[in-house]
Amino acid sequence: MSVRDTDVERRGSSLSGKRILVGVTGGIAAVDTVRLLREMRRHGAEMLVIMTESAQRVITPLAVEWASQCEVITDWDGDMKQLEDVDAILVAPATRNTIAAHLHGMQQGPLLMALSAARSRDTHVLMVPSMHADLADDPVTDDIVERLREEGIDVLWGDLEEGKRKTPNHEHVVARFAHGINATAPNRKSVVVTLGGTYSPIDDVRGIQNTSSGATGYAIADSLYRHGHDVTCVVGKTSVPEPGWLPLCIPAENPSDMLAELKALANDDIQAWVHTAAVLDYIVESPAEGKLASQQGPLHVKLVEGAKHIQELKEKVRGSTRIGFKLETGIKQRDLIHRATAQIEHSEMTAVVANRLEDL
Template identity: 45%
Template sequence: MPRDVDVVTHGNSLDGKRILLGITGGIAAVESVRLGRELRRHGAEIHVIMTEAATKVITPLAVRWATQSPVDVQWSGDMPQLEGFDAILVAPATRNTLSKHANGVMDSPLSMALAAGTGNGTPILVVPSMHDDLFDDPVTIDLLEIIKNRGCSILISESEEGRRKQPSPEDIVSRLANIVNRDDKSRRVLVMIGGTEAPIDDVRTVSNHSSGRTGWSIADHLYRYGHDVFVLAGRISFEPKSISIPIITSTDPDSMKISTKDMIEDEIMNIDSVVCAAAISDFVVSDSKSGKIESGNDISLTLTPFEKILDQIPQWIKSSRGDNSGYVIGFKLLANSNRDQLVNAARSQIDRVGVSAVVANDLSQLTDDGPRALWVTSDNFEELKDTKHIGVAIDALLRA
C-alpha cells in the first residue's frame, strides 16, 4: 500500500542525481512542498538547505515531508553544504540571496554552498521571485548579470499580477534536468507536432485526427535530457505549457512548410536535427472558396496531393549546417498492416528521403495494448513499448 510520502514516478531524467535544494525567504517558499515532490517524481536525490528567513514562511518539517531528505538551517560541523552535488537549485531566490552570492558574502550554509558550487563548476539554477518593482530595479538586473556571467542559469517567469511569480514545479524541474544532462553531444532539435488543416472555405477545413501529444512528449523528453528544443506545432488538441521550449504555430500545410525551412535556416536557432512527428496533410483542396459555402447543397471537392515537407528537410539541414548536420527522424503511419509491411514502408522512406530513422506504427497501435511503435533504421528495427521509449530511442540516435 502506498505511503503518504510516496510519489508516482513521472520520468528518470534526474535518476541518481544529487540535488541541493536551497530555499530562501520569499513567499514563494510555500511552493517548496510541490517542488520537492516533483523533483522526486523524476528520480532526484535531494538535500535541502533553508535560510533562517525561509523557516518563517514554511517549516522545515513540511519540507522534510515533501523531499524525504535532510533539511539544514544552521551551521554544522560536518559541513554537508560542501559535499559533492550534481546541481544546486535555489527556489525561490530572493534579491538578498542574489546580492550575497554576487558579492561573495558567505554568512550561511546556503551562501557557502553557492560559493563552493561556483568554484568547482557545479551547475546552478536560481529562480528569482519578487515584485516587479524590485525585479525592474537596475540593481537586481546587475546582480542577475553578475551571477549569470559566473555560470549560473536563471529561470524567470513572465510578469503576472505585478509579480515575477515562481514558475510551476514542472517547469523548474524540466529546466534543471536540461542543465544537468547537457553535454557536448547535446543537439539543437526542431520537433514538428500536430496535424494541419487544408481550408475548404473560410470556415471549414480538411484535417486529420493527430492530437500532437506524442510529438510534445518527445519534445519534453529531449529537452529534459539536455537538448535545445524548438517546437513547430500544427493543429493540436491541447495547450502545451513550457516557459523553456519555444513554440511556433503553423496550422496549414503551406505555412508549415515555410516555417520549417525558416527555422532550419535561422542562424540564431542553429537547428541541426529534426524530428518530424507532425501529421502534415497529404492532400489539400485545390479550389478552396473565400467566405462560407452555403449549407444544404451537395458539393464536390477536388483534392490534390501536397508536396511532402519531410522529403526536403534533409537537404535544408545539409545546406544550412554542412558538416554540422545532425539527424532527421521521420514518422510513418499505416492502417491494417503487419510488422513486415511497417518495416518495408519505413525503409522505403529512409531510401527515398535519406532520413536517419523512422518511427513506424499502425493505426491500431495508437489505442491497443502492446508495442506503441517500431523503431526502424536501414539495417535494424526494434519494438518501442510506449511514447517514453520513442523519446529514449531518438535521444540515443541524437547522441550517437
C-alpha cells in the same frame, strides 16, 4: 503493490544520478517547496536541502523533509555537509537579500557558504527570484541579476501577477534546471521536432485536418530539452497544452507553411529531425474566399496531392539524423514493416516509428 505516502511516480530520467543541493529562502513562494521537491524526485534527483531561518517561518522543515525524502539543514552543524560537492544548486525562491549577499561573498548561513563553494567549483546554479513588482523593477535588482548572469548563474523570472513577480510553476522550474545541467554534457544536438495535425482550408471558416493531438511530439521535445538538447518545435494544430518551457515553438498549421518553416530551419546547423506531425496527404486545390453559402446542395471539393515533407527536405538535410512516424490502418504487420522500410530507403530516413491505428 502498496504505495507509500511519500512515493512519487517517475516521469523521466533527466536528473538521474545527479546530486542536487536545493536552497529554500524566506519568500512567501516557499509554500510551493513541497511540489517543487516532489517534481525533482519524479525526474530522478538525489537532494540535500538547506533552509534559511526566514524560510522556516514560511514552511516547516518537517514538510520539506517529507517532500524531499532527504536530510534538511536548518542551521550550522559540525558535519558541514553544505560543502560537499554537488552537480548543481537550485535556489527557489531566491530573495533579493540572498542574491545580493551571495554576490558580495557573505557567509550568513550554510546556504551562502554552499553557493560560495559552488562558485569556486564552477557548479551550475539556477536562481528563481520571487518578489514584489516594485522590488523587481528597482534598477538595483536589474544590476544584481545582470551580475549573476555574468557569473554564469541562470536566473528564471516568473510572470508578473497581482503586483508580484511570482515563481514559475514547479514543472517549468525543474525542466529549466535539468536543461541547464545537461546542456554541457557531450553530444548535445540541435533538434527540430514537428508535431500536431495540419489544416487545409475549404473557405475562411471550414477546412480539412488530420487528427493529431500533438502529445507525442511535445513529449519527445520535452524529454530532449530536459536532457540538454537545443530544441525547436514546428507546431501544427494541437489539442494539448504546449509546455511553456520549450524555448522555441513556431506555429505552422497549413502544410505548405510548415514545409516553408522546415526549409528555412534547414539553413541552420540542425543535427536531428523528428517528424511526428500528421501532414495532410491531400489538400484543397482552390480554397474559396469568404464563407461558402450553406443549403446550396452538394459541395464538391477537389483535393490534390500535397508535398511529402520528408522527401522535400531530403537534399537539404542529408547527413543529419532523421526520424519519421508512420500510421497505417487495415494492413498486416509485415505490410506495415514493408512500408516503413520503403520510407526509410526512399526518403533517406534514419528510422521510422510505424504503428497501426487498431493497435493504439
